[in-house]
Amino acid sequence: MLWSKILILIIVIIICVVTVLIFDQSSLFPNQITKFTFDVAKESENSIIHHLQDGIHLAIVCANQKFNEIALTTIKSIMFHHRKSYILTFHIFTDAHGKQLISTYFSSMINVCTQFRIYSIDNLMKVSEQFLKKHRITVSHYSGIYAFSKALIHDLLPSDVQHVIVIDTDVIFVDDVYSIWKQFDLFKRNQTALGLVPWYPLVPIDYKYKASAPDPFLTGIVLLDLNICRRINFTQLLDNVVDTAYQQFQLRSLWSADQVVLNLFATYFPDYFTSLPCFVNGHTFHYLLDGSRWKSSCEGKYPRTLHVVPSNNLLNKSSYFGHWYATFNEMPIEWLSYCNLDQLRIENRTNI
Numbered sequence: 001m002l003w004s005k006i007l008i009l010i011i012v013i014i015i016c017v018v019t020v021l022i023f024d025q026s027s028l029f030p031n032q033i034t035k036f037t038f039d040v041a042k043e044s045e046n047s048i049i050h051h052l053q054d055g056i057h058l059a060i061v062c063a064n065q066k067f068n069e070i071a072l073t074t075i076k077s078i079m080f081h082h083r084k085s086y087i088l089t090f091h092i093f094t095d096a097h098g099k100q101l102i103s104t105y106f107s108s109m110i111n112v113c114t115q116f117r118i119y120s121i122d123n124l125m126k127v128s129e130q131f132l133k134k135h136r137i138t139v140s141h142y143s144g145i146y147a148f149s150k151a152l153i154h155d156l157l158p159s160d161v162q163h164v165i166v167i168d169t170d171v172i173f174v175d176d177v178y179s180i181w182k183q184f185d186l187f188k189r190n191q192t193a194l195g196l197v198p199w200y201p202l203v204p205i206d207y208k209y210k211a212s213a214p215d216p217f218l219t220g221i222v223l224l225d226l227n228i229c230r231r232i233n234f235t236q237l238l239d240n241v242v243d244t245a246y247q248q249f250q251l252r253s254l255w256s257a258d259q260v261v262l263n264l265f266a267t268y269f270p271d272y273f274t275s276l277p278c279f280v281n282g283h284t285f286h287y288l289l290d291g292s293r294w295k296s297s298c299e300g301k302y303p304r305t306l307h308v309v310p311s312n313n314l315l316n317k318s319s320y321f322g323h324w325y326a327t328f329n330e331m332p333i334e335w336l337s338y339c340n341l342d343q344l345r346i347e348n349r350t351n352i
């Protein structure tokens, strides 16, 4: 009898406890969920804010009708994948045709999330020509002085820009550019000026770079910390590395334009340089030649960009990459205007 009473008592206690727990949970659950989501959101928001508080800055150099149109499509692919809340600023160095084309095309798009700053390409050409003349070197790459000039673009970007991604015109984005911007995480604070993706196949560890193929790094996508560039006088160091290359192996021509100069910098000043993950610059000769090449070169990752070389393949609608190009080229502008303004306002508040 006593045992059965104790048993009943225990059962009653258990039922009460369970009820209290259930009741408690039903009243706490929504709160806890909210709190939980809030914390998680807050944490990821914080890390996003860390990367996005100054917005994302991209620089492109383009000239002549064909490349201005290609650049327009590159920009469209970036805008289409703009998913997170940040202000995207394009710094476009172009000629009169490009200025007309790009400003007219995007003028109908009222969108505080996207800004265009268009610069005359003339100044950039002038400093580039002076650099080549001073060192008595020529550019033998088909892309000519326009591609070379990307090596000196840091000098012409305004002082309010602290970080920038410099993009070749023949790159199609297939992911939010934020995933590339985040690679600034790999930069050593107050030290790294430049980040590039390695050439594939990788050069041997004891490779002695002589400004000829293969270059150890690709320059289709270039990450620059402009504060460091300004502090170390990046241009002066580029002057130095080209002089040294002339003394050591009579450098007289740049077979891959800016890529040679930036590779010389990476070689002689490794402290100011960092290597980036393969997915940043999905070069169609090195990484994206075909599926199995991609798998062995960048395993476990997915491509963020398609860097289509030679760029004429972009205009070939029967080629795979030509399809991608046509997709963005023909994409309605209305699909590009995503702008999470409320989220930006929240982030502005959080910043304060």
Ligand SMILES: *[C@@H]1O[C@H](CO)[C@@H](O)[C@H](O)[C@H]1NC(C)=O
Pocket: 190
């Ligand atoms: C950055 O480095 C420079 C030179 O090495 C030094 O003078 C400066 O104090 C450093 N700044 C910070 C914030 O660490």
Ligand SMILES: *[C@@H]1O[C@H](CO)[C@@H](O)[C@H](O)[C@H]1NC(C)=O
Pocket: 233, 235, 236, 237, 239
């Ligand atoms: C950087 O170095 C160059 C010489 O290569 C010089 O003309 C220029 O004034 C320097 N810039 C700064 C900001 O010190």
Ligand SMILES: *[C@@H]1O[C@H](CO)[C@@H](O)[C@H](O)[C@H]1NC(C)=O
Pocket: 316, 317, 318, 319, 320
């Ligand atoms: C266009 O691409 C197709 C498929 O890759 C190829 O067979 C053809 O030769 C290319 N045409 C030109 C003009 O390059």
Ligand SMILES: *[C@@H]1O[C@H](CO)[C@@H](O)[C@H](O)[C@H]1NC(C)=O
Pocket: 112, 341, 344, 345, 348
């Ligand atoms: C965020 O704040 C800055 C300056 O405080 C302001 O210029 C900007 O317009 C704000 N952005 C949004 C989306 O409210």
